[in-house]
Amino acid sequence: MEQSPFFSLSTPLETVEFEFQPKSFSDYCGQKELKEKLSIYVQAAKMRNEPLDHLLLFGPPGLGKTTLATIMAQVMQVAIRVCSGPTLERTGDLVAILSSLGERDILFIDEIHRVPAAVEEILYTAMEQFYVDVIIGQGAGAKSIRIPLQPFTLIGATTKAGMISAPLRSRFGITERFDFYSTSDLTDIVLQNALHTKVSISSDAACSIARAARGTPRVAKKLFRRVRDVAQVENKDEITSSVVTRAFSFLGVDENGLMKLDHRLLDIIANHFGGGPVGIETLASMLGEDAQTLEDVYEPFLLRQGLLEKTPRGRQIPRSVLANQLHI
Numbered sequence: 001m002e003q004s005p006f007f008s009l010s011t012p013l014e015t016v017e018f019e020f021q022p023k024s025f026s027d028y029c030g031q032k033e034l035k036e037k038l039s040i041y042v043q044a045a046k047m048r049n050e051p052l053d054h055l056l057l058f059g060p061p062g063l064g065k066t067t068l069a070t071i072m073a074q075v076m077q078v079a080i081r082v083c084s085g086p087t088l089e090r091t092g093d094l095v096a097i098l099s100s101l102g103e104r105d106i107l108f109i110d111e112i113h114r115v116p117a118a119v120e121e122i123l124y125t126a127m128e129q130f131y132v133d134v135i136i137g138q139g140a141g142a143k144s145i146r147i148p149l150q151p152f153t154l155i156g157a158t159t160k161a162g163m164i165s166a167p168l169r170s171r172f173g174i175t176e177r178f179d180f181y182s183t184s185d186l187t188d189i190v191l192q193n194a195l196h197t198k199v200s201i202s203s204d205a206a207c208s209i210a211r212a213a214r215g216t217p218r219v220a221k222k223l224f225r226r227v228r229d230v231a232q233v234e235n236k237d238e239i240t241s242s243v244v245t246r247a248f249s250f251l252g253v254d255e256n257g258l259m260k261l262d263h264r265l266l267d268i269i270a271n272h273f274g275g276g277p278v279g280i281e282t283l284a285s286m287l288g289e290d291a292q293t294l295e296d297v298y299e300p301f302l303l304r305q306g307l308l309e310k311t312p313r314g315r316q317i318p319r320s321v322l323a324n325q326l327h328i
C-alpha cells in the first residue's frame with residue numbers, strides 16, 4: 001500500500017489514550033434533530049419505566065454510531081454490553097449475553113448485518129417478547145426450553161442497511177440514518193478535542209482540518225492528532241494554518257481530504273479504464289487494498305463528492321468530472 005504508514009482511514013486508532021470521547025448529548029456535536037428526537041424517546045421511556053425501544057443506526061463508519069449508543073446508556077442510566085455481529089458465531093453466545101442483561105440494559109450489536117442467520121432468529125423473540133427458546137440435546141431426546149429475559153433495548157449499528165433482513169429490521173421501533181457532518185460541526189469536534197487535550201489551535205487551522213475530514217468525526221480526530229504531532233515536534237505552542245498545511249503535505253492529504261489512495265483510485269479508473277466502469281475487485285487488487293475497505297471506508301465520500309458513480313457494471317467517474325479532470 002502506498003499510503004503513509006502514519007495515516008490510514010481503516011486503522012482504528014480509537015483506543016489511543018488521552019483522547020476525548022463524548023459522554024453526553026451536550027458533548028455530541030451536531031446531529032441536533034437526532035438528539036432532540038432521542039431525548040424525547042428516552043424521557044418517555046423513563047417516565048413509563050420501560051426500556052427504550054430498539055434502535056437501528058446506519059451510516060458510513062466513523063460518524064458516531066458506537067459513541068451514540070454509549071451516550072444512550074448514560075442518559076438512560078443503564079449498563080451497556082457491546083458486541084459485534086461476526087463474533088456472535090453460535091446461538092449459545094447470544095443467549096448467554098442476552099440472559100446476562102439487567103432490566104432496561106442496552107445490548108449494542110455493531111455490524112449487525114453480519115450476525116449469522118441462525119443467531120439472528122434468536123433475536124426475534126428476544127426483541128419482541130423478551131424470551132428465547134433453546135433446544136437442549138439431540139434427536140428424539142431434544143427438548144425446547146424457554147428462557148425469560150429482562151426487558152432490554154437492542155441498539156444495532158450497520159454500514160449496510162440493505163443487508164439487514166426484513167424480519168430483523170421490522171423489529172426495530174426506531175431507525176436512524178447518519179449522514180456526513182458539516183464543516184462547522186467538524187470544526188466544533190476539532191476544537192473540542194483541542195480543548196480536552198489542552199492544545200491551542202487557531203480557528204482557521206481547526207476549520208482547515210474540518211474541511212479535510214471527509215464529513216467524518218473519526219477522520220477529523222485522526223487528522224487533529226497527526227497535526228498535533230507535527231506542532232509538537234516543531235515545538236509550536238499553537239496549531240496554526242501553516243502547521244496544518246505542512247502536516248497535510250507530509251500525510252499526503254489534500255485540502256479536500258482526498259488521500260493518495262483516493263487519487264490513485266480515480267487515476268486508475270480514468271487512465272487505465274477510460275473512466276470506467278470497472279469492477280471493485282479489480283480496483284482493489286490494483287490498489288493493494290481490500291475490496292470491503294474500499295467499499296465501506298473510501299467510496300462513500302467519493303460517491304458523495306460526485307467524483308465516483310456506482311453502476312451495475314462497476315465503478316465509473318462521471319463524464320463531467322472526467323471532462324474537467326477534477327482532482328485527478
Ligand SMILES: Nc1ncnc2c1ncn2[C@@H]1O[C@H](COP(=O)(O)OP(=O)(O)O)[C@@H](O)[C@H]1O
Nearest residue numbers: 021022028029061062063064065066067217218
Ligand atoms: N457527534 C460527535 N461529536 C463529537 N465526537 C464524535 C461525534 N461522533 C463521533 N465522534 C468521535 O468520532 C469517533 C468515531 O465515532 P464512532 O462512534 O466510533 O463511529 P461509528 O461507530 O459510527 O463508526 C469517536 O472517537 C467519537 O468520539
Ligand SMILES: [Mg+2]
Nearest residue numbers: 065066067110
Ligand atoms: Mg462503531
